[in-house]
Amino acid sequence: MIVLPVNLILLTRNYKENGYSFLMENDKTTMIRDMNKKELLTVELQEKISKAISKIGNVPSHLIPKINESNDDAYPYVEIGDDSVIYVVIKERGVEYERNFCRDTDDALLKLFRYNSYEIARAKEKNNPNYSVEKLKDMQLKILKTINPSWNLE
Structure with a gap:
């Protein structure tokens, strides 16, 4: 469906x-x-990413996930194959380090933001001289719950 x-x-x-x-x-x-299934998945996922970014607010542009476009900076992006299979891929300087299969667009969104949410938290706290790793991890969890409160993150 x-x-x-x-x-x-x-x-x-x-x-x-x-x-x-x-x-x-x-x-x-x-x-x-x-519009084939790949294009529909692309539109659906792009909309979910945009909605997540608007919920988080103030996300640096290099941390906004792209679809079918590698940034080659070891940040995750989504690759949707011609057979409509969704992968979250991490690639740096042309070398692919990781490729994770995703069951659906919600799974892809979770995997993308599990990677990026720590960096987003770090970007938000970069001017705070008293930040700690524990505080960043708490902020990461808060960001993920802001995107989708029903995600089981424990």
């Missing part, structure tokens, strides 16, 4: 005409044409 992104959830009608899907949304017509 494909889950449509949030901006397409308020659909009032869904019908097909000449091979295209027309989706009616509050008197606006949105056409999804030739």
Whole structure:
């Protein structure tokens, strides 16, 4: 089952005409044409990442995860294959160090932010002379719970 992104959830009608899907949304017509599962997953995951970033606030641009685009700086990014398999990949200077399979977009989001949340916490506390590793770990946990309170992080 494909889950449509949030901006397409308020659909009032869904019908097909000449091979295209027309989706009616509050008197606006949105056409999804030739979107395969990979593209739908990309849109869904990009929306989830954007929503997570807005919940956290003030995230440095180099820590915002990308989709199908390596930053080559050992920060995780998402790779969605042509067969719609999702991986979280860590690559530095062209060398792939880690590739983790993800069951779905929520699993990918959790894996991405498990890596990045510590660095986000460190960036937020960089001007505090009294920060400690324990405080950063607590802040990391708080960031992850802000993104999704239902994640089992213990």
